Amino acid sequence: MANTKNESKGNQHSVEHDLILKSGCAWNGQEYEKYPVGKPQISVMRMSLPPHSDLPWHTHPMPNTAYILSGELTIEDKMTGQTRCFKSGQAVNETINSAHRGYTSELHTELVIFYAGVDGLELSESLPGETSEF
Numbered sequence: 001m002a003n004t005k006n007e008s009k010g011n012q013h014s015v016e017h018d019l020i021l022k023s024g025c026a027w028n029g030q031e032y033e034k035y036p037v038g039k040p041q042i043s044v045m046r047m048s049l050p051p052h053s054d055l056p057w058h059t060h061p062m063p064n065t066a067y068i069l070s071g072e073l074t075i076e077d078k079m080t081g082q083t084r085c086f087k088s089g090q091a092v093n094e095t096i097n098s099a100h101r102g103y104t105s106e107l108h109t110e111l112v113i114f115y116a117g118v119d120g121l122e123l124s125e126s127l128p129g130e131t132s133e134f
Contacts, residue, residue, distance in 0.1 A: 038118030054103035071109030
């Protein structure tokens with residue numbers, strides 16, 4: 001993972017950029033092996049989660065990254081029970097084909113999620129008996 005901040009100066013403007021995350025694996029160490037096969041389709045979603053809420057157990061069939069705009073989100077791995085909390089200004093790479101869920105604390109949480117999928121592939125798949133993530 002990388003977190004660098006740089007400034008470039010042009011003729012009249014100063015451009016700043018901050019590399020928030022650069023990684024070939026998910027938050028729990030799962031390596032990304034390949035992208036799905038098919039016609040590429042990038043999806044970007046904004047998600048708003050109220051305080052003390054939890055998402056259903058689900059999987060993703062493609063790499064995706066969530067950027068925490070505000071609040072905080074804890075991600076939990078169903079198989080291992082491993083958790084990690086991500087706060088405003090951080091990004092998290094989610095797992096592929098591995099059951100997990102996210103939940104909030106006392107803070108309202110806003111996310112922007114980037115999915116690197118293919119045409120016709122669902123962004124999220126809930127586990128049997130669970131409600132749809134969105």
